[in-house]
Amino acid sequence: MSLDIGSSAIHLNLPPASSSQVRSPSVINIHPSVLASILTHHSRKPSESSTPRVIGTLMGTRSESGAEVEVRTSFALPHSEDENQIAFDMEFLMEMVDLLNKNGTKEVIVGWYATHSALNAYSAVIQNFFSGETVPYPAVHLTIDTDLSEQGKGLGVKGWVSNQLGLTPKPESCVFLPVPVQLKYADSERAALDMLTSQPTPSPSQPPLPTLAASLSDLSNLIDNALTYVKSVNAGTTQPDAQVGRYLLEGVGRWAGSEGEEGGVKAGLQDTLTVAYLANLVRSQVELSGRLTLLQQGTN
Numbered sequence: 001m002s003l004d005i006g007s008s009a010i011h012l013n014l015p016p017a018s019s020s021q022v023r024s025p026s027v028i029n030i031h032p033s034v035l036a037s038i039l040t041h042h043s044r045k046p047s048e049s050s051t052p053r054v055i056g057t058l059m060g061t062r063s064e065s066g067a068e069v070e071v072r073t074s075f076a077l078p079h080s081e082d083e084n085q086i087a088f089d090m091e092f093l094m095e096m097v098d099l100l101n102k103n104g105t106k107e108v109i110v111g112w113y114a115t116h117s118a119l120n121a122y123s124a125v126i127q128n129f130f131s132g133e134t135v136p137y138p139a140v141h142l143t144i145d146t147d148l149s150e151q152g153k154g155l156g157v158k159g160w161v162s163n164q165l166g167l168t169p170k171p172e173s174c175v176f177l178p179v180p181v182q183l184k185y186a187d188s189e190r191a192a193l194d195m196l197t198s199q200p201t202p203s204p205s206q207p208p209l210p211t212l213a214a215s216l217s218d219l220s221n222l223i224d225n226a227l228t229y230v231k232s233v234n235a236g237t238t239q240p241d242a243q244v245g246r247y248l249l250e251g252v253g254r255w256a257g258s259e260g261e262e263g264g265v266k267a268g269l270q271d272t273l274t275v276a277y278l279a280n281l282v283r284s285q286v287e288l289s290g291r292l293t294l295l296q297q298g299t300n
Contacts, residue, residue: 023066024138024177028159029184030071032193034058035144035157041076042115042146051081053116055126057093058142059100059107066137069110070184073100077112086122090129109133111140117156119143121172127162128171138162140179157181194218 041054060071075096079088097109112130114123123141130139138161145156159179166173185193226248232238 024161025062025069025140025179026067028069028071028140028142028179028181030142030157030181031073032183032185032189034071034074035183037074038113038115038142038144039146039155042144051079053081053114055079055088055112055114057096057109057130058111058113058140059105060110061107062110062137069140071110071140071142072107073105074113081122086125088126109139110137111142113142113144115144115146117143117145117147117158119160119176123176124162124172124174127174127176131162141176142181 038056041056045051045054054076056074056076058071059073059075060069062069077088077093079086081087100107109130111134112126114126127139127141130141133139141160141162143158143160145158159181160176161179162174162176164170164173165175229238229244230248233240
């Protein structure tokens with residue numbers, strides 16, 4: 001059967017190119033804590049569960065144009081899945097979002113995740129639901145491959161968006177388009193992440209002496225590199241970089257402060273020690289007063 005010029009066998013519901021409010025994201029930035037939360041959710045899946053994956057909600061922010069999505073938090077979404085049907089707790093999802101909003105969070109629903117690399121008809125159905133929660137922006141989908149091979153392959157993170165496909169668009173009929181995923185974290189979090197990834201311990205807040213010694217050694221090497229760079233710039237052997245100079249000036253300012261050698265971190269440390277001393281003194285006085293009161297009551 002021939003088709004008319006104006007007809008089409010495939011309908012791809014793409015967003016208007018002229019509208020910047022509904023454009024598909026060009027990159028998905030994800031925080032390391034989100035990946036840790038997702039892996040923890042997967043590790044706690046009951047061994048007797050027949051569900052091949054766990055799913056959850058992604059919370060974050062978007063740029064004004066919608067071209068960049070930043071995933072900051074996530075939470076698990078209870079669901080059941082088999083060959084015949086899939087079901088998840090929508091009431092739990094709404095209650096969690098309301099709870100986060102009451103806590104003053106600025107994140108909104110940006111999509112969902114699944115700990116399985118495969119995309120199927122059930123993925124399309126869930127994607128269709130979350131697309132309704134992120135209107136007018138498209139929902140993003142993260143797949144995390146948790147199957148580790150002997151060669152060390154696995155934990156692949158991929159990002160997706162979807163578009164309806166077909167003559168009559170249906171929830172289960174869509175095409176997933178890949179979106180680049182980047183790991184994003186603040187510079188202040190670099191030391192903690194290096195500690196967790198290099199030598200994870202049961203109690204990262206109280207690392208053992210070898211880990212602490214390694215961190216101090218790395219810090220000492222960084223200071224030596226900075227000192228070598230400054231000396232070479234002063235000697236004229238290295239071309240100065242204004243951006244590096246600003247970073248060094250900011251770092252030195254945090255230590256020196258505006259009060260000279262007695263300001264900055266040193267003054268803050270003295271204040272902390274003073275407060276700690278006064279707190280211990282008050283605690284001792286209260287304890288002594290309580291014992292004297294008990295002694296007086298016993299005498300009477």
